[in-house]
Amino acid sequence: MVYRGPYKVRVEEKDVPAIEHPNDAVVRVTRAAICGSDLHLYHGMMPDTRVGMTFGHEFVGVVEEVGSSVRNLARGDRVMVPFNIFCGTCWYCARGLYSNCHNVNPNATAVGGIYGYSHTCGGYDGGQAEYVRVPFADVGPAVIPGWMDDEDAVLLTDALATGYFGAQLGDIVEGDVVVVFGAGPVGLYAAKSAWLMGAGRVIVIDHLEYRLAKARTFAHAETYNFCEYDDIVMHLKKITGYLGADVAIDAAGAEADGNFVQHVTSAKLKLQGGSPVALNWAIDSVRKGGTISVMGAYGPMFSAVKFGDALNKGLTLRMNQCPVKRQWPRLFEHIRNGYLKPSDIVTHRIPLEHIAEGYHMFSAKLDGCIKPLIVAGS
Amino acid sequence: MTYTSERPPLPETSEQLRARIPGWGADLDPKDRPSVPKLQWQEDRTGAHWEFPERQPEKWPRERSIEHEFLTPVFGTSCPPAGFSGMLRKLSYRKYSEGRAAHWLLLLAADRVDAWESHIRSLLTLRPDNPITQTGVLSEFSRHGVSSRFGKKRADVKHQMLDPVIVTGPWVLVGGLVFAAIRRMLRRGGR
Ligand SMILES: [Zn+2]
Ligand SMILES: [Zn+2]
Numbered sequence: 001m002v003y004r005g006p007y008k009v010r011v012e013e014k015d016v017p018a019i020e021h022p023n024d025a026v027v028r029v030t031r032a033a034i035c036g037s038d039l040h041l042y043h044g045m046m047p048d049t050r051v052g053m054t055f056g057h058e059f060v061g062v063v064e065e066v067g068s069s070v071r072n073l074a075r076g077d078r079v080m081v082p083f084n085i086f087c088g089t090c091w092y093c094a095r096g097l098y099s100n101c102h103n104v105n106p107n108a109t110a111v112g113g114i115y116g117y118s119h120t121c122g123g124y125d126g127g128q129a130e131y132v133r134v135p136f137a138d139v140g141p142a143v144i145p146g147w148m149d150d151e152d153a154v155l156l157t158d159a160l161a162t163g164y165f166g167a168q169l170g171d172i173v174e175g176d177v178v179v180v181f182g183a184g185p186v187g188l189y190a191a192k193s194a195w196l197m198g199a200g201r202v203i204v205i206d207h208l209e210y211r212l213a214k215a216r217t218f219a220h221a222e223t224y225n226f227c228e229y230d231d232i233v234m235h236l237k238k239i240t241g242y243l244g245a246d247v248a249i250d251a252a253g254a255e256a257d258g259n260f261v262q263h264v265t266s267a268k269l270k271l272q273g274g275s276p277v278a279l280n281w282a283i284d285s286v287r288k289g290g291t292i293s294v295m296g297a298y299g300p301m302f303s304a305v306k307f308g309d310a311l312n313k314g315l316t317l318r319m320n321q322c323p324v325k326r327q328w329p330r331l332f333e334h335i336r337n338g339y340l341k342p343s344d345i346v347t348h349r350i351p352l353e354h355i356a357e358g359y360h361m362f363s364a365k366l367d368g369c370i371k372p373l374i375v376a377g378s
Numbered sequence: 379m380t381y382t383s384e385r386p387p388l389p390e391t392s393e394q395l396r397a398r399i400p401g402w403g404a405d406l407d408p409k410d411r412p413s414v415p416k417l418q419w420q421e422d423r424t425g426a427h428w429e430f431p432e433r434q435p436e437k438w439p440r441e442r443s444i445e446h447e448f449l450t451p452v453f454g455t456s457c458p459p460a461g462f463s464g465m466l467r468k469l470s471y472r473k474y475s476e477g478r479a480a481h482w483l484l485l486l487a488a489d490r491v492d493a494w495e496s497h498i499r500s501l502l503t504l505r506p507d508n509p510i511t512q513t514g515v516l517s518e519f520s521r522h523g524v525s526s527r528f529g530k531k532r533a534d535v536k537h538q539m540l541d542p543v544i545v546t547g548p549w550v551l552v553g554g555l556v557f558a559a560i561r562r563m564l565r566r567g568g569r
Contacts, residue, residue, distance in 0.1 A: 088423045
């Protein structure tokens with residue numbers, strides 16, 4: 001798949017990626033996914049997204065070729081690859097901040113390396129393709145356990161790990177009221193994870209009925225459609241005894257659909273780095289002294305965030321791209337115990353040839369689409 | 379309740395939740411969560427066997443943020459800068475740090491230029507850009523474009539009607555200005 005400009009992608013023949021560094025591997029992709037944050041690229045809102053680039057940071061596959069210094073992987077291994085590209089030994093990696101690796105992204109220091117996520121994130125081609133170059137093959141990928149199928153594994157490369165991380169950054173303690181903005185994959189997983197951490201009440205806010213229905217069945221959450229209320233923040237205050245939630249998780253990010261002014265200034269005119277409506281709702285609806293965890297994607301451009309309210313309310317704001325690999329051992333356990341079944345949220349399986357329709361469907365929220373997987377090499 | 383010290387009561391007790399929700403409380407202890415504490419030393423280095431990685435060869439002058447001391451040991455090689463958009467991109471990387479709005483605004487401008495350059499270039503190839511297949515609009519027909527939107531209380535439906543105006547408006551405006559400018563020049567020339 002190749003980006004052709006805002007709202008346009010097509011399938012093109014490209015050279016099979018080569019080993020460019022002794023610790024690279026080339027992976028033949030079996031399953032990839034389109035992620036909500038890919039829409040940020042697709043809509044042309046992420047700086048330095050170049051025509052000709054291949055997207056896709058969520059993928060699993062089979063090792064096709066390894067570089068001369070690769071020791072931990074061999075040809076034929078079935079691997080899952082975290083969306084972060086990281087070296088394992090820089091200041092940040094040594095302290096577990098894999099998403100902040102300093103050795104993989106020459107284009108920026110504020111963000112690490114991400115597959116298929118613009119040159120701002122290092123200029124790596126992504127996995128919505130037949131083959132992909134995987135740098136630091138000894139560090140990032142893990143062999144998929146025999147009992148796990150590819151569709152669960154692909155969701156662990158970002159969406160599930162990020163949702164779980166979102167709940168984790170909320171610092172949830174037993175009995176906390178947790179509100180999640182956005183019932184996309186990350187929001188659904190964050191809501192589900194909040195229970196694992198002992199939440200007393202989990203509330204999910206969105207405007208798409210089919211996603212709210214999934215939040216009720218998959219994540220056992222209490223749900224509200226913000227379109228039915230003139231003021232969703234006021235409603236949240238009312239149902240929490242006028243205190244507010246203890247923890248708010250922004251799982252919508254800059255693609256949030258706010259009011260008309262926000263829609264025009266961000267999504268259409270690109271004057272802001274995306275709409276901060278979900279984040280502002282989070283700031284407004286959490287109680288004083290509460291915690292906000294931001295998991296939605298925001299680009300480097302400025303957004304109009306209500307910082308004064310966050311200050312005056314004494315909020316703790318926590319955020320990062322998820323260091324995916326740190327989450328895996330625990331998430332494997334939860335899946336084995338039957339607490340989580342990641343692939344339950346998959347709604348569509350699209351052949352790579354039809355990826356343009358896949359993007360449009362996902363972007364326009366057609367056909368009850370929650371998570372589309374891309375099936376390569378069919 | 380907010381005016382007293384008690385927190386508002388919860389609809390369900392922890393015992394009720396444990397019975398209802400699979401895995402409730404499995405990660406109850408905040409100290410036993412995978413990324414807490416944040417800066418924990420990683421003994422295993424997740425399999426890295428180097429102190430500083432070997433360096434990937436630089437096949438063309440690779441643009442980099444001036445906030446980096448040198449080119450990082452590993453980098454992506456998709457789409458080297460080319461054309462006028464490439465010049466804008468190189469300028470942005472050479473001149474402005476990531477803290478400057480000019481850096482990002484130039485890159486975004488270069489993206490728009492790149493899209494137009496590529497579009498025009500594609501018209502000279504055997505495979506010109508195709509607004510129908512590349513935007514995936516056909517899925518409006520195959521994937522319930524109408525029924526997905528209406529009667530569903532979606533927030534975005536309210537302004538969807540205006541989107542074509544917002545998207546084409548600036549082009550119409552620019553076209554009008556160019557037309558006016560040409561006409562003025564012609565008039566001046568005729569005098
Ligand atoms: Zn993702
Ligand atoms: Zn690193």
